[in-house]
Amino acid sequence: MTTNATKVRFDGLDVTAMVAELQSLVGQRVVNVYNDDTNGSLYWIKFEQHKANELLVLESGIRVHVSSTGRNTNTTAPSPFCAKLRKHVRGLRLEQLMQLGASNERVICMTFAAPEKGKYGLILELYAQGNLILCDAKNNWEILALLRSHTYLLSSDTSSPIAEQPSITTTTVQVQVGHVYPVTLATTTTSTASTTATSATSKKEGVLSSNEWDRIDAWMQEQLKDAVPTDQSNKKKNKKQKQKNWKWLLLQHSSGYSHYGPALIEHCLLQAGVSPQHMLPLEKIECFHLIETLEKEGTRIMESLQQTSPQAGYLLYRLDDDEGGSHQTETSNNDDKDNRSEPAKIYLEFQPYLFRQHQEQSQKLVQECASFSEAVDLFFGQLWQQKHQAKLKSARLAMQNKLQKLEQDQTDRVQSLQVAAEQWQKQARAVQQHAVMVEQALQVVNSALNSGMDWDQLNEIVRVEQENQNLVALLIHHLHLNDNTMVLKLPSDTLEDDDETIKVTLELSETAHSNANRMFAQYRAAKEKAAKTLEKTEQALQAAQQQAQQQFQQQQYQTVRALTKQQHKKAWYEKFLWFITSDNYLVLGGKDAQQNELLVKRYLRKQDLYLHADVAGAASCIVRGKAASLPAAATTATNGISPQALSEAGHWTVCQSVAWKKKMITSAWWVYSHQVSKTAPSGEYLTTGSFMIRGKKNYLKPASLELGLGILFRLGDDDPDTLARHANERKDHFALALLEDQPNNGSVTMAMDNLIIDSGTNETELERLGEEQGETAEGDEANAEDSSVSSNVDNDEKEENIESDGNDSHGNDEDRQDHDVSAGGKTQPKRGLSVKERKLLKKYSSLEEAQRVLNQKKQEQRPSAPTSNSASEKTNIPNDKFTAKRGQRGKAKKKMLKYADQDDEDRELAMVALQGKKNKKNQSKKKVSSKNETEQLVAAETVALLVKDPQEIALKLEDNVRDLLAECVTVGEDEDKVVRWDKFDGDTLEQLHSLTIEAQTMAARRLLNLKRTSRVDHFSASLGGIIRTIKKFGHENIKMDDENDATAAKRKTKEEKVAAVKEWKQTLAEEGVVDLDQEDMALDDLQELGKLTGKPHPEDMILYAVPVLAPYQTLSQYTYRIKLTPGAMKRGKASKQCQEIFLRDDQNKGIASHDRFKEYIKKIPDNDMVQTICADVKISTAGASKLAKQNKSARKKSKNKQ
Known part of the structure; x- marks a missing residue:
């Protein structure tokens, strides 16, 4: 099976359709960002309010869509770029998602922002090698991180008064961290117009949109002239020029319709009755009809793709067996059974619209999906499977070819031996039948040689006698006197034609009968060798087939494991030992x-x-x-x-330490x-992973070195009966x-x-x-x-x-006092006095008196320093990092008095004068390379395109809308009133401007009423939420806040805010993200642990299985468990044997659901099993020795067969 996919990345139309469909994500908060271990350009973004099993997929240069197939699970740390994304983007809302450029550019910009947390842009480039760039939107879109750094080379012609020809100067614009993202170079945008401009702008610049026949005809003639090759001897150029048809012509930028893309252009050509392969030129009527079709049909399809409502997506595929040639349209279903029923589908391409060329193709079938995102997700998910299936089929073909070649070689060898045996038999029979004449020939030649005749003379005599038609001489074909042999041509009785003869090689030193007996002996040896070879050939073919079948089954097993492996998001604790x-x-x-x-x-x-x-x-x-x-x-x-x-x-x-290996x-x-x-x-300094333990250690009693490998099954969330069945399993x-x-x-x-x-x-x-x-x-x-x-x-x-x-x-001391209280007031053993306590005891004769004096001194110091409450409180906090030594306190006091009036700037100047340490801040600023004039110009263009001035955009709004918004952000009273347009974000006002006038008025009125009825902390965020609500439900369904309206939206209460914060923390906790700033961190694991069971019920809804290594006594209630003790077996071998024991499990063979549980165990990745089990083990479970003997005998048998 070959993939033969004709389209494996997004084009301009796909980006336009996907951007419109992904508008449903705008307003949602980012929960986490993930990266793929094997593909460095593939990332996932999880949003808070979206479906739990759906993620936004971003693959640099390839695709962007929402996926429901899950991500490639990993337990490794995130990549540096992924960690950077998590640092800046996690917790922010997606405020805007747009397509950059004046036409269907393959560049997507996602803006994430949150009040008091910053504003960042994530730019995805889907052309060439692609790129994923994180920018600081509040700092002129300066690049913070990116996948691929590169440089744009810009050349310009400059005339020189000295040189006869103008010289070409080359400037560079770097795309790297610290530089501003060059929007005008990454897209075809050349002006400061809106980056979301429609295709009308590019159409006006085209030749075909001018509707001037003379200009169009001249342009076509020019293209036709370019299409005629000047060098007829250049065959490659001839082939290239033959491809210059109308489809190629419309894809040229000068046509004005290149932004349509090849698929839409071909569709419009077919709609106009022009073949895409039609060569230039066209008649005037046909040309204007084509322009009209491009204008109307192209505009209609572009507008339909830009609708935010979900549009259907289409997949083009063929059957692997080349059946079903007729056109067919199907409806996709998310059910796994429907997907498995058609395993022979080979997806070729995905499209956001069913174009005419796809409807007329009989070789490609069409599958319709509910949305374009679903179609893309299914395509790339199946594409990965098709690659594995193609590898499997190529392996099967290679195995068959290898066996066929081996079988052919063995067959040819046996046939050659059989032919040689038949030849010896014919020769022996011929010599035996003509023994008298053969004996005469032998005697004549031997007598001549015995007489001392020269070999040349003997050959001459034989030739003369053959001319004289001597019967004996006519039998001699050639004399090999060097080898003491000669070749006779004897008539063969077995041949039908009497004129046919057989050549026989005879030994001159032997008689005719001796030669015949020798030939019969050669015949018998060749016959016996052929029989043995045939027998060995059958054994060799059988062994080769068995070995090839085993290899194919192993590869097939690995392929199936790769296709059916568990696609589940690992819990946050699975990256640790647990x-x-x-x-x-x-x-x-x-x-x-x-x-x-x-x-x-x-x-x-x-x-x-x-x-x-x-x-x-x-x-x-x-x-x-x-x-x-x-x-x-x-x-x-x-x-x-x-x-x-x-x-x-x-x-x-203890078992996870060296004590296990040393059996200690x-x-x-x-x-x-x-x-x-x-x-x-x-x-x-404490190294990584090392910590200081203060106070008492509570030692536990020693335990035996026994561990167990068990299987936990993850229960389904959607089945309450399953969860209730295991509610009190681990009480x-x-x-x-x-x-x-x-x-x-x-x-x-x-x-x-x-x-x-x-x-x-x-x-x-x-x-x-x-x-x-x-x-x-x-x-x-x-x-x-x-x-x-x-x-x-x-x-x-x-x-x-x-x-x-x-x-x-x-x-x-304070730590120990807290420890005593936490121990429930239980009397602790008497401890020794610290150094400070001994000093106080020596000075004040008792600790009680020392405590009283210290308290009295604190009371006396309070009135003198009323503003240093925070400082006095800090002195009560135990300082574990540093304790002043003897003599250091006096030095510190002298230093404070000497440099009391010195600020940071004075200290830096003094250090420079004394040639001290250089200013690190200035050094860090110099690390960024200076920008040339071209880069500064490009940066200014980026700022003009992407950085919106709220006041300028407000001037574009209607007067009543602008007045309502101005009233919202007006501060001061009477003559001191000032309109604070900076409280609005430029992008938010631009989104408001894109609405209808009625919707703009409704949004502004709602914001004003919201300000009057409650306090608005962030006007831009509130206006953005109102705009999203209007886009989702329409401005007609928006209620105005009224004091008499009980259903009107009010400001959230304190309880609602606390509940929202707890919900967000719980969401982060499920992702393994812990807020370090929270005080209590009271997040229980009971909810997640309750979904794991070691005793599955036949009626349970199970999602997947995970291995776990724990003390053997902990696994006493598990259905699948294996006892492990210290030994010499390595991890890989032990994990395989444990999995085989689980799958055989004689104790559970009688259970009807055992086969279903086995399927989940089979799907556990091998790496997970290896990483879970410890090294140097011995399997102490019943049946382990029997399994080891069986494996040993199987290895011996395989060696003997070889």
Whole structure:
């Protein structure tokens, strides 16, 4: 199968139709941006209010449409360009989507904006190599990021008074970060007119639109003259000139209709009765009829494509078996069954309109879709499948050709042996039948040679005797005396014609019968060899067919896996190591140092716990708490996290470290989230993935090294019965006990005591560290190295050295006090005194007296500095980053007094005078290369085209509309009144100007009434929302705000705003985006975890399956699970064997739905299985050894056959 697709990228008409259809996205907020791992030019944008399974697809230089087939799932980090898009575009609304250029240009501009967040433009170029460019719309469309940097070369003729000929000068315009996007170079726009101008402008510039026959006839004659080749010997040029027909002519820019594109031009030619291949010229009547058709038909189709309502799309295809030659129109259906019923379709092209040339073609069938976007999505989705199918068919043909060639070679070899055997048999029979004459010839030649006759003389005698018709001499054909042989021509009795003879080679040293016996022996040997070869040939062909079939099946399996692989959006936690505890807690772990850093910085919340182990390679793990769903009174020493979850998480943490490979039993420990810090007390640098742990570590009891590989099934959201069936599958009894009216606190405390090993602070060690603090700088660095730092490096320090943190002074004291309170008031072991406490104790004789004196000093300082409340509050906050050493406080005070009146500018001048550090700000500004005059001119044209002045656009509006808008943004009173047109965005006013006068008036009145009834924070955003509402529902259906109208739109209440913010945070949380500025970050994972089950029911609605690695005891209720212990098996081999065990699964063979579950397991990507399972394992599940023996015997059999 070959794709034979004649159209694989957008043209101008496609862009026009798609821009009109995508207007439904305007006003929606961007949730996230994704990129493809394999295709660097393919990106997806997800919007908030659009369908959950539909994304906006942007492929540089190729296409743009809404896709419902899903994106290529990946777990890697976003590309740098994708990260840049997420930084600037995520959370903004799509304010405008337009097509740049004066005609059907293949450049799309999307404007994203939000109040107080900026305004950015995303430009998609769909011609040549394509490009995707992010610009700052508020900074004259300066480029922030782009996929491909390049340079425009502009040449101009300049006359020189010295040179006889004008010289050509070349200037460059760079398209790169820091430069303004050159709109006039990327499109055919040459004036400052609107970038959305219609095609009428370009038509007026064309020759055909002039309606002057003399000019048109001269133009056609000129084109005809150019079409006649001047060099008749140039065959390539002759072939090229033959293609200059009317279709080619109308595609020239001078015609005025080149913006129509080849499809629409061909349609208009057929409508006018002119063949697209018709050569120049045309008669006057035919030419004017063609111009009229281009004008009317082309305008009608262009207007229909620019309608914002969904228009039908069309797919042209053919059948793989070349059947169904008649024209046929079908209606597409989104049902998968309908798509599978026609696997032989080969899509050739997509069109936004069914042109006449497509209706008259009998070789191409037509499939109609509900929208053009759906047609494009189906085309590119099927195109990818067609490529895989083409590879599969080419592999099948290659296999067949290889087998045919092998079979032909073996057949030719056997036939050659059979022919040789028959030849030996004929020769032997001929010698035997004419033995007397053969013997006479042998005697004559031997007697002559024995007499010493010369060989030449002997040949001459034989020739003379043959002329004399000697019967014996006539038998001799040739003498090979060098080889002691001669060739006789003997009559063959087997031949029908008596004149035919057979040539026989005889040995001169043997008799006739001896030669015949030798020939019979050669015949028998050749016959036996032919038989053996035939037998071996059959075996070789059978083995080759089996091997080729296995290879084809393997490739077919991979192709099917590629076509039917799971197309689902991976959850945000799937990029980490993860599992779900038996009581429904989510546990996350980092795969590397970068993920450890990301896990703690972004996903560690205040109700979570941090786990680690004092073993090399141990990952940073967190247990996601559910404290947000518990009442304030129901707090425990573990933030509401059950002891069972902590035990399983600690078990899993140890197994993910080097302890697994070394088969070493050890313990993990956990701390609160506020104990994890990225700053060390002495200020030393912590590497990526390393963190400082402050305070007490709570060690867990050691656990056995046993893991399990299980299969989780994702339940469907649309089936409430399925979700209700698994509602309480992983019940959290610990949380239920906390939610009771009178919880059994004693049982909870006892459970924690049984779980946690006492790891009280070593008082002696803290005292020793406290005495060493402040003595030398080397001592401080040593203490910092001994502090508790969790990372993926070897850590052989003792427990007391690892957790030593006595030099944190007052900050740690507060942390420890908070820890004591969070522990439910339980008495903690006595801790040692910090250095600061010992100093205070020595000075004031008691800590209580010291606290009283400090409080008295704070009270005395308050009246003297009434404006420094914020500063005094900051002093109460523990400073973990820096603690002033002895002598540093005095130096700091002297420095403050000396440079009290020095500002930043004075400091920079002083540093320059002292030849100090150069100004980094000035250095950063010089990094951008200077722009030449041409680039500045192009930048000015871009600003004139894309940057709209609100006041100038307001002057184009009707007087009543302008007065209503002016009243909205008028500030001041009486004579001081000023109209603030800058409160409106130029693009928003331009969109308003594109509406009808009635709609403009209605929009302005609604905005004014909205201002009168409530406070309007952002007039431009409010007006944009009103314009979108009018475009969607019409201005007739818009109600005016009235005080007496209860249904009139009012300003959102505080509760509604809070609900909207929570909804937006929840939307971001589903994408794995956590708002770092939120205070509580109380986003529970219960909703998503409730859709995953390890015990699928036959009646469940299942979307897909995912593998998970967890402690084996956690998987006790899973239907599909395999026990793993430390061993020597690698990941790839272990994952394949585990999948085979899942698919065989003798325990579930009797279940009717087992086959359905197996299909979901088969669709799990191999990479996901390999990445989930750990290395160096041993499969300890029943049936594993049997499977290993079967695989070993199968490998031996295959080797023996070879």
